[in-house]
Amino acid sequence: MEFAVLSVYPRFSKLDFIFFRLLGPGLGNLLFPWARAKIFAMKNNCTFITPTWPQFKVGPIIRNEPDKRFYTGMFRPGVSEVGGFVKCKRIVIDRKIPESSIGKARAGDMIVFEGLGDYFMDLIGYSSFLKSEFKKILISSNNIDSLMDKLNPRKSIAVHVRFGDFKVPTVSDLDNEVRNIRIPIEWYVAIVNQLNTHYSGQVKFNVFSDASDFELSPLLSLDNVSRALGGNAAEDILLISEHACLIASASTFSMWGAFLGQMPSIWYKGLKQQSLNDNSQWEIEVGMSDQIAPIFIENIKYE
Incomplete structure (x- = not known):
């Protein structure tokens, strides 16, 4: 099938409420599903649904860490990414297919990327592309x-x-x-x-x-x-x-x-x-x- 009729979504936590999340790993681990989704969307001309970056975690507060890892006010949707109300609508309506079952996807489905995957094995050769894309979504x-x-x-x-x-x-x-x-x-x-x-x-x-x-x-x-x-x-x-x-x-x-x-x-x-x-x-x-x-x-x- 033509992958261009699909959307991709990096989901960072099971407790994803579209505009914020509860729990979830630190930024280093979050970047793995984001990167795999970015590469897949680029190679197959898919619609990229911007992930839910903001999260709430108790651990960094208890440990009094300088970085509370809330990730609020840090990221914005890229130029060609879908966010806001349209993101909300797509997440609610679209049929979701896990990354491992891409071959079963139909037109209009959303491919969900989660977890660490094979770490950087999936990303070799794309460091320059990913660095450029990461810079584009930074607010500051x-x-x-x-x-x-x-x-x-x-x-x-x-x-x-x-x-x-x-x-x-x-x-x-x-x-x-x-x-x-x-x-x-x-x-x-x-x-x-x-x-x-x-x-x-x-x-x-x-x-x-x-x-x-x-x-x-x-x-x-x-x-x-x-x-x-x-x-x-x-x-x-x-x-x-x-x-x-x-x-x-x-x-x-x-x-x-x-x-x-x-x-x-x-x-x-x-x-x-x-x-x-x-x-x-x-x-x-x-x-x-x-x-x-x-x-x-x-x-x-x-x-």
Whole structure:
């Protein structure tokens, strides 16, 4: 059949009330169904129904995280996307077909994209397209430009530290490559110290994190290291992607920054889940006491 007669909808939560949602994952995980739907709509000329970005979650409030992950006032429908009343009507009326059953779709059906899928395996080759589409739906493009001028990312290294609801790891967790754990702050310190030494203190490090200044103090006390402030979650992903290099956490948030940026990235040994860069030599895993290979550092290009 002609897929052009279909619409596609990235559904972020079962409790989706069209204009807001209850519960649901963080932005890094939300971007997977959004991206798959975007690619399918582009390849098949389908109508794209804008997703429900705003959500309410209690966890970030209880943990007193800086980013409450409500995602309100951050996104707008793209130029060719359907939102508002028409979105409401289509969601209520159209027959919905899961992504896994696209072959059963009929004219007028809505294909629903949900979940993580195969992470980035479905998205390889589309990083530039997705980055462009993501920029188009951000409300605060002026703020991005201001932060770009302030951070000078193309001459800096991004450091992403994810704490939030990730658990404090035991030695066993680290040895057994357990997911959703906090990378020890000592690892970030060791990596930054190595790079600081190599560049003789001539490179700046911008720290993006949901942790408190106190939790980050061993890192923020280093020379040439400062916290990147002023951006929301969506802006931070884009800002990370503009850096010359990324020292990553074990989160999908870091993965999106690395994927959209296609720049060299450094991961804790055993916790890089997938290859994200078109050039695998630009992605390395480094243990707590490992040295960064000189050939990798040579791949970091500063504009």
